[in-house]
Amino acid sequence: MDNNNIRVRFAPSPTGPLHIGGVRTALYNYLFAKKNGGKFILRIEDTDQTRFVPGAEEYIIESFEWCGIEFDEGVGKGGPFGPYKQSERKEIYRQYADALIESGNAYYAFDTPGELNNKRKEYESQKKNFSYNAAERMNMRNSLSLPGYETKKLLKEGVPYVIRFKMPEDETVEMNDLIRGKVVVNTKVLDDKVLYKSDGMPTYHLANVVDDHLMEISHVIRGEEWLPSLPLHVLLYKALGWEAPEFAHLPLLLKPEGNGKLSKRDGDRLGFPVFPLQWKDPKTGELSRGYREDGYFPEAFVNMLVLLGWNPGDERELFTLEELTKVFSIERVNKSGAKFDPEKAKWFNHQYLIRKSDEELAGLFMPVLKEHGIEADKDFVKTVIGLVKERATFVKDLWDQSYFFFIAPEEYDKKAVKKRWKAQSYDQMKELSEILKNTEPFTSANIEETVKKWIEEKEYGMGGVMNAFRLLIVGALKGPHLFDIVALIGKAETLKRMEKGLQTLGKKE
Ligand code: GLU
Numbered sequence: 137m138d139n140n141n142i143r144v145r146f147a148p149s150p151t152g153p154l155h156i157g158g159v160r161t162a163l164y165n166y167l168f169a170k171k172n173g174g175k176f177i178l179r180i181e182d183t184d185q186t187r188f189v190p191g192a193e194e195y196i197i198e199s200f201e202w203c204g205i206e207f208d209e210g211v212g213k214g215g216p217f218g219p220y221k222q223s224e225r226k227e228i229y230r231q232y233a234d235a236l237i238e239s240g241n242a243y244y245a246f247d248t249p250g251e252l253n254n255k256r257k258e259y260e261s262q263k264k265n266f267s268y269n270a271a272e273r274m275n276m277r278n279s280l281s282l283p284g285y286e287t288k289k290l291l292k293e294g295v296p297y298v299i300r301f302k303m304p305e306d307e308t309v310e311m312n313d314l315i316r317g318k319v320v321v322n323t324k325v326l327d328d329k330v331l332y333k334s335d336g337m338p339t340y341h342l343a344n345v346v347d348d349h350l351m352e353i354s355h356v357i358r359g360e361e362w363l364p365s366l367p368l369h370v371l372l373y374k375a376l377g378w379e380a381p382e383f384a385h386l387p388l389l390l391k392p393e394g395n396g397k398l399s400k401r402d403g404d405r406l407g408f409p410v411f412p413l414q415w416k417d418p419k420t421g422e423l424s425r426g427y428r429e430d431g432y433f434p435e436a437f438v439n440m441l442v443l444l445g446w447n448p449g450d451e452r453e454l455f456t457l458e459e460l461t462k463v464f465s466i467e468r469v470n471k472s473g474a475k476f477d478p479e480k481a482k483w484f485n486h487q488y489l490i491r492k493s494d495e496e497l498a499g500l501f502m503p504v505l506k507e508h509g510i511e512a513d514k515d516f517v518k519t520v521i522g523l524v525k526e527r528a529t530f531v532k533d534l535w536d537q538s539y540f541f542f543i544a545p546e547e548y549d550k551k552a553v554k555k556r557w558k559a560q561s562y563d564q565m566k567e568l569s570e571i572l573k574n575t576e577p578f579t580s581a582n583i584e585e586t587v588k589k590w591i592e593e594k595e596y597g598m599g600g601v602m603n604a605f606r607l608l609i610v611g612a613l614k615g616p617h618l619f620d621i622v623a624l625i626g627k628a629e630t631l632k633r634m635e636k637g638l639q640t641l642g643k644k645e
Pocket of ligand 1: 146147148149181340344357358359362
């Protein structure tokens with residue numbers, strides 16, 4: 137059922153690749169919208185031109201396409217509340233900054249970067265931090281401290297200025313967070329944030345609040361790092377005479393070990409991606425790995441992410457995106473940070489891989505085979521996949537688990553040969569190849585029965601025979617059930633491999 141009152145947004149700044157924490161924020165917004173029949177909006181917050189990175193916006197859009205997370209409105213999509221990119225909404229913000237000055241909630245500040253720097257240094261020399269706040273503002277150069285005519289003159293002369301929020305001096309702000317409950321802050325600890333910059337652009341705070349209001353956002357669901365900005369935002373809504381939306385601040389994604397926010401460095405150090413897609417830094421050319429390129433299925437990636445900070449209330453772990461839109465609820469989002477577990481991410485991929493049909497996996501695996509120069513029959517590939525998929529995490533792993541179905545061994549694992557190719561192996565394998573020559577039908581079950589009977593009659597050691605046999609067929613002591621392998625590669629190929637192996641390994645003295 138549609139609910140026009142529920143509107144949420146994901147509002148990234150295009151400053152680089154999207155961290156998986158950002159993808160999770162978007163995912164929770166998406167699920168919340170879908171669950172409640174609302175709308176999900178993509179807004180690009182690019183008011184800080186100094187931090188703009190080319191390609192980042194396209195990267196964000198492509199990431200969500202890959203994940204299967206769809207927006208209802210926004211950049212690349214359009215909609216009735218556009219434009220959805222803040223740099224294209226430039227003219228909208230000024231009037232609200234003016235209104236705040238008009239109502240006495242904001243003021244012009246003329247302090248130059250040099251003056252502000254000196255102030256900071258002066259404080260540092262006394263081992264204190266400078267904060268542009270109620271206690272300090274009258275010592276600075278602004279429309280509160282200067283006489284009215286002076287302000288007028290400076291404005292007329294076109295002296296650069298910023299517009300700052302006049303933070304109430306000693307007021308208790310009570311806020312509600314859907315995840316954390318009641319949050320109380322006294323304005324004494326807050327400063328007079330810049331709302332509008334000298335370059336004619338709003339800052340994040342002003343643009344964010346104005347747009348959430350104009351786009352009729354009902355719920356702001358975002359990362360915990362924005363919680364310290366909440367009192368300012370709530371006061372801005374009040375000062376502008378608007379009703380504030382509901383807020384939910386999501387817990388951080390934490391490093392696999394210890395505490396602290398999961399960073400790209402953790403990923404590099406421990407060998408896992410922290411970005412959905414590969415990213416090439418346009419300045420340095422540095423390449424960062426992505427889940428897509430590492431071989432993750434988007435469904436597994438999304439499933440892994442959703443459980444980092446949310447739980448369904450029972451032990452269930454596997455959910456499709458569609459199922460999540462029914463069971464997700466903000467009430468079940470945890471307050472505390474979620475530790476990222478790279479092994480668990482792989483586990484999810486494995487779970488999705490083994491649930492895929494042999495047909496689908498064969499389709500994905502054929503190109504990998506082709507890269508190895510192998511043109512195989514699809515039905516043969518399907519059967520191979522059925523035998524080995526339990527052992528694979530990624531499609532690319534299927535090669536390591538199955539190459540011996542497609543190519544005869546060129547070499548024989550040295551360690552295995554040393555340990556398992558015994559004095560009697562040569563004669564036993566010669567004998568076995570004679571037996572296999574006459575084994576009909578050449579099916580796994582029949583070969584198994586024949587071989588076992590022969591071993592029993594001759595009173596050979598089962599392990600010894602099977603290891604030697606496997607060495608000749610596979611070239612190493614790995615792979616699925618050996619009788620399945622030989623049945624699938626067929627009698628001629630089996631005998632050929634045995635002969636070649638016998639020639640290469642020879643009789644051990
Ligand atoms: N542009 C902010 C960011 O990059 C958005 C924060 C918010 O959702 O309010 O995270």
